[in-house]
Amino acid sequence: MVKGRKIRVLVAKPGLDGHDRGAKVVARALHDAGMQVFYTGIRQTPEMIAEAAFEGRVDVIGLSILSGAHLELCPRIMEHLGSKGLRNVPVLVGGIIPEEDVRALNDMGIRAVFGPGTLTREIEDFITRMVTED
Amino acid sequence: MPDCFTPGDLPDFDYQGELGHPGKYPFTRGIHPTMYRGRLWTMRQYAGFASAEESNRRYRYLLEQGQAGLSVAFDLPTQIGYDSDHPLAAAEVGKVGVPVSTLKDMETLFDQIPLEKVSISMTINSTAPILLAMYVATARKQNATISNLEGTIQNDILKEYIARGTYIFPPQPSMRLATDIFDIFKYCHDSAPRWNVISISGYHMREAGATASQELAFTLANGIAYVQAALDAGLDLASFAPRLSFFFCCHNDFFEEIAKFRAARRLWARIMRERFKAEDERSCMLRFHTQTAGCTLTAQQPLNNIVRTALQALAAVLGGTQSLHTDSYDEAYATPSEEAVTIALRTQQVVAFESGVTGAADPLGGSYYLEHLTRKMERETGEYIDRIDKLGGAVRAIEDGFQQREIEDSAYLCQKQVESGQRTIVGMNKFTSARTTTPRLQRIDPTQTSRQLDRLHQVKQQRDYDRAAATLHRLGEAARGPDNLMPPILDCVEAYCTLGEISDTLRRVLGTQKERAAF
Numbered sequence: 001m002v003k004g005r006k007i008r009v010l011v012a013k014p015g016l017d018g019h020d021r022g023a024k025v026v027a028r029a030l031h032d033a034g035m036q037v038f039y040t041g042i043r044q045t046p047e048m049i050a051e052a053a054f055e056g057r058v059d060v061i062g063l064s065i066l067s068g069a070h071l072e073l074c075p076r077i078m079e080h081l082g083s084k085g086l087r088n089v090p091v092l093v094g095g096i097i098p099e100e101d102v103r104a105l106n107d108m109g110i111r112a113v114f115g116p117g118t119l120t121r122e123i124e125d126f127i128t129r130m131v132t133e134d
Numbered sequence: 135m136p137d138c139f140t141p142g143d144l145p146d147f148d149y150q151g152e153l154g155h156p157g158k159y160p161f162t163r164g165i166h167p168t169m170y171r172g173r174l175w176t177m178r179q180y181a182g183f184a185s186a187e188e189s190n191r192r193y194r195y196l197l198e199q200g201q202a203g204l205s206v207a208f209d210l211p212t213q214i215g216y217d218s219d220h221p222l223a224a225a226e227v228g229k230v231g232v233p234v235s236t237l238k239d240m241e242t243l244f245d246q247i248p249l250e251k252v253s254i255s256m257t258i259n260s261t262a263p264i265l266l267a268m269y270v271a272t273a274r275k276q277n278a279t280i281s282n283l284e285g286t287i288q289n290d291i292l293k294e295y296i297a298r299g300t301y302i303f304p305p306q307p308s309m310r311l312a313t314d315i316f317d318i319f320k321y322c323h324d325s326a327p328r329w330n331v332i333s334i335s336g337y338h339m340r341e342a343g344a345t346a347s348q349e350l351a352f353t354l355a356n357g358i359a360y361v362q363a364a365l366d367a368g369l370d371l372a373s374f375a376p377r378l379s380f381f382f383c384c385h386n387d388f389f390e391e392i393a394k395f396r397a398a399r400r401l402w403a404r405i406m407r408e409r410f411k412a413e414d415e416r417s418c419m420l421r422f423h424t425q426t427a428g429c430t431l432t433a434q435q436p437l438n439n440i441v442r443t444a445l446q447a448l449a450a451v452l453g454g455t456q457s458l459h460t461d462s463y464d465e466a467y468a469t470p471s472e473e474a475v476t477i478a479l480r481t482q483q484v485v486a487f488e489s490g491v492t493g494a495a496d497p498l499g500g501s502y503y504l505e506h507l508t509r510k511m512e513r514e515t516g517e518y519i520d521r522i523d524k525l526g527g528a529v530r531a532i533e534d535g536f537q538q539r540e541i542e543d544s545a546y547l548c549q550k551q552v553e554s555g556q557r558t559i560v561g562m563n564k565f566t567s568a569r570t571t572t573p574r575l576q577r578i579d580p581t582q583t584s585r586q587l588d589r590l591h592q593v594k595q596q597r598d599y600d601r602a603a604a605t606l607h608r609l610g611e612a613a614r615g616p617d618n619l620m621p622p623i624l625d626c627v628e629a630y631c632t633l634g635e636i637s638d639t640l641r642r643v644l645g646t647q648k649e650r651a652a653f
Binding site: 015017019028042043067072096099115119120121 | 222223299432468546549
């Protein structure tokens with residue numbers, strides 16, 4: 001799928017939360033791993049994220065959520081991605097996500113959830129594997 | 135680094151000039167002559183839940199458990215100036231704190247809590263003038279004497295551009311709102327209240343990745359900017375300087391953190407005396423709140439977090455903090471459960487009543503190692519402050535993204551050190567074990583949100599609409615001029631204008647801030 005070019009990743013901060021340390025660290029690590037990374041900045045609506053994913057023609061989307069609003073925000077983001085024809089772009093979530101919510105996120109189409117303590121190279125490896133297998 | 139520190143590591147050590155007795159300039163050893171022998175620090179746990187009713191219940195529980203002061207967490211819509219019924223608020227009402235859209239919510243929040251007797255801290259920044267007005271209005275309804283009120287309003291907008299992100303307006307008009315608050319209690323009958331008009335915060339920058347010296351330098355540089363802005367607005371230094379307070383993080387490196395707190399007091403005392411020519415000693419005292427470091431807590435083996443928090447709490451106390459929040463061990467999962475909050479509070483109580491460290495002021499003062507570290511922290515911090523001065527001060531440096539970039543670099547370096555194993559996190563990258571049980575979680579009851587929306591709707595229906603509209607109009611007019619905006623905001627609040635309506639009125643006149651591209 002991405003032979004001969006860089007993997008394109010959108011890192012996005014949905015909702016009103018401004019805690020962006022994780023999003024920025026992951027964005028930079030993926031960039032250093034040779035991917036082309038677009039970081040949206042904070043306070044993005046689901047519409048804005050779908051638009052940025054569309055504009056950037058990205059291969060994968062990473063959402064950073066620490067405010068506890070993941071069960072409300074994720075379905076709306078998935079819906080907007082769908083309406084942009086981006087249903088097949090894999091979406092990952094990182095942040096403070098209680099274990100019992102992971103299944104609910106998977107059920108709505110989120111490919112993987114990365115909690116506190118995740119190493120950035122786990123995320124790199126996951127993306128590389130996923131994008132080259134797809 | 136030598137194996138052991140000796141008098142040789144402290145050349146030209148000058149006890150009076152460098153340390154002074156506790157309670158004496160430059161306050162390196164603490165701001166009170168007797169420190170905790172006279173009065174313990176205030177144990178103050180930050181909390182706010184789902185709705186005003188639920189938070190009120192938690193606050194009354196905490197007071198019954200022996201906590202001396204309250205610390206209010208607001209939800210994100212409240213922090214960014216959106217009512218609970220705003221479309222952008224939909225996913226976030228009551229998530230990280232209590233929603234307060236109108237005076238009615240504030241009245242509910244403090245129901246049966248005598249504001250004259252309980253010190254209240256409010257973590258609120260861009261909407262601080264509105265929430266402070268609601269608090270004052272609630273106190274008036276309780277027939278409290280305004281000059282008896284005690285507490286703190288965070289009101290530190292500069293660090294929001296650097297780290298936490300709850301800004302609304304651009305930096306310049308935000309500085310005006312911040313300094314309007316410095317002046318508010320003068321407006322409330324010129325009484326001398328026990329209110330801290332700002333809590334100049336390093337905490338969030340540290341959590342975003344800053345090192346100890348970056349935390350200290352960026353905080354003090356912001357402090358300099360606020361003092362200068364208030365002087366430029368015509369305020370008299372002695373009228374507000376003693377009411378400035380600070381808020382720091384206490385991280386893992388035990389002696390470095392103690393050195394940081396001691397260096398903070400010495401640096402600020404000298405800044406106030408030498409740069410701003412403060413004459414009053416109280417204007418030179420750096421008083422601070424501490425919170426243990428949330429970013430050091432791990433999701434793996436969560437009970438280890440209790441130990442981390444205890445060590446950090448001990449360092450904060452040995453550093454001479456005035457008040458302390460200890461983090462709960464389950465915070466890497468969700469907002470804390472009542473059980474975890476209770477253990478966190480008990481941790482402070484063990485330090486206070488069992489460890490014996492309260493027996494002497496600054497018990498580590500004179501340690502060759504600690505005095506060496508205090509000097510080193512002072513030097514590194516001073517160099518950063520010089521760089522910010524050369525960039526034109528904290529506000530200009532923020533607009534250039536200087537502090538943001540420095541913190542991003544530190545956060546990235548820290549992550550790389552953890553991944554390479556150079557930095558050990560017990561239970562995470564060393565001494566790992568099979569997955570332990572997840573703590574019981576605090577869940578938000580969805581009916582709380584609908585009750586909040588019902589109350590907001592009811593307030594809007596029952597209020598005198600013409601009166602509310604007129605107060606908003608007057609606020610808009612005032613915002614175009616130079617006057618203090620607190621009086622018109624208080625009028626709006628008492629007419630039951632909503633937080634969103636007041637914020638929108640100010641947005642139209644003051645403009646809004648866009649994030650600068652980081653990547």
